[in-house]
Amino acid sequence: MPKRPKFRVYLAGPLSGCNDDQLRGWREQLKKEYDRDFEFIDPTGQLLRDGQASSYAIVEADRNAIEDADGLLVNMWRESIGTAFGVIHARNVGRPVVVADPNHLNNRVLAFYADAVVDSPRKAASLLRDILRAEGGWLVVKQRGRSEEPFERRKLVRSLRGACRDAGRDDIVVPQLVLPRVIESLQKNDRRLANRLTAADLDKAVTAALHQLDRDDIHRQAVQGVREEWQKLAEEGSGQVRRLPDLRRPS
Numbered sequence: 001m002p003k004r005p006k007f008r009v010y011l012a013g014p015l016s017g018c019n020d021d022q023l024r025g026w027r028e029q030l031k032k033e034y035d036r037d038f039e040f041i042d043p044t045g046q047l048l049r050d051g052q053a054s055s056y057a058i059v060e061a062d063r064n065a066i067e068d069a070d071g072l073l074v075n076m077w078r079e080s081i082g083t084a085f086g087v088i089h090a091r092n093v094g095r096p097v098v099v100a101d102p103n104h105l106n107n108r109v110l111a112f113y114a115d116a117v118v119d120s121p122r123k124a125a126s127l128l129r130d131i132l133r134a135e136g137g138w139l140v141v142k143q144r145g146r147s148e149e150p151f152e153r154r155k156l157v158r159s160l161r162g163a164c165r166d167a168g169r170d171d172i173v174v175p176q177l178v179l180p181r182v183i184e185s186l187q188k189n190d191r192r193l194a195n196r197l198t199a200a201d202l203d204k205a206v207t208a209a210l211h212q213l214d215r216d217d218i219h220r221q222a223v224q225g226v227r228e229e230w231q232k233l234a235e236e237g238s239g240q241v242r243r244l245p246d247l248r249r250p251s
Contacts, residue, residue, distance in 0.1 A: 007132045009034075009125075010041040010069035012087065014080035026075050026121050033122065037129050041065050063089060071096040071128050075121045076110065077103055087113045096131045096153065100124040108172065115153060116176045130183045138186070139196050151197065153179060160206070160226075163233055167225035174213075174223055181209035203234040 011027045023044045031040050043062055062082075066072060072090040076083060076099055084107075090097050091113040099114040100121040101107075111117050115131065118124050131153060138151035157175045164171035185205040186197060210227035213219040 006037060006039040007070040007129070007136075008041060008068060009038040009128065010066050010072050010086075010090070011043065011075075012066075012072055012083050012090075013075040014078055014083055015043065016080075016082065022077075026077075030073070030121055030125055034125050034129070038125070041069050062086065066090050066095065067093055069095060071098070071132050073121065073124050073128050074099040074114070075124070076101055076105060076107070079105060079107065084110055094154075096128060096135070098124040098128040098131070111176065112172050114176070115157070116180055118180075127180050127183070130187065131179075134183055134186070137195050140202060141196050141198050148196065151202075156182065156202070156206070159233055160230070163226050163229040166229040166232075169224065169226050170222060174226055177213055177219060177222070178206060178209045181212065182206055185209065203230075206230055207234075 011030065013026070015023065027040070027042055027044065030038075031042075034040075043065065059082075066086055066089055069090075072087065072095055074083060074087060074097065087097055087099070087110060097114045099110060099117045100119065100123065101117050102120055104119075116124075116127055118127060134151050135153060139148045140151050141148045157179065160175040160178055161171040164174045182202070182205045185208060186201065207227060207230065210223055210230060213223045214227060
């Protein structure tokens with residue numbers, strides 16, 4: 001069986017004013033646990049330690065490293081302007097972004113640019129791996145098998161936001177609650193074993209995720225009415241995957 005290629009993941013987080021444990025502790029832990037899945041890009045490396053490097057050189061190297069990555073894993077344990085700009089840049093160049101918010105900063109602007117927000121770096125790594133695998137290998141079969149296209153999370157999130165707006169609900173919070181649940185559900189789909197899904201499979205997974213959230217006392221109010229609006233979009237064809245330019249994947 002051919003070896004699965006490793007995804008290149010940039011480890012973003014506060015740098016200024018941090019001690020060595022804060023800079024490297026969580027990064028080194030993730031490197032040990034996810035070495036089989038990821039090739040890590042660590043901004044605490046040589047350039048940052050080089051006392052001769054200019055501020056411009058550091059920022060430019062950081063920007064280029066984000067573009068070279070397949071995804072961004074962010075540990076936002078405290079607010080950081082530089083990290084926030086890195087998240088925005090990653091989003092602008094089409095990279096998946098998963099944020100760990102262990103201290104519950106609940107920054108709405110940061111959440112807007114992230115694909116998902118979880119409560120620990122380990123959960124962020126696991127979810128980012130699943131998103132990258134989905135976008136790197138899943139195909140969505142449409143029109144009774146006559147066409148197929150790559151699975152892309154941005155199409156799903158775009159339609160979810162439309163359903164949220166139609167239902168009068170928060171169009172940042174709900175997609176972040178739904179996306180991880182949909183990815184997890186689709187991984188268990190029998191057809192996914194052949195790396196193919198139907199648009200109906202995708203619609204069903206979203207509906208099930210919204211139903212699950214609607215039965216949760218914590219999230220019920222956030223998703224109220226969204227499931228009904230999603231079903232309307234799905235019936236009209238808007239809830240299904242639409243074509244966007246292919247995102248970057250490992251070769």
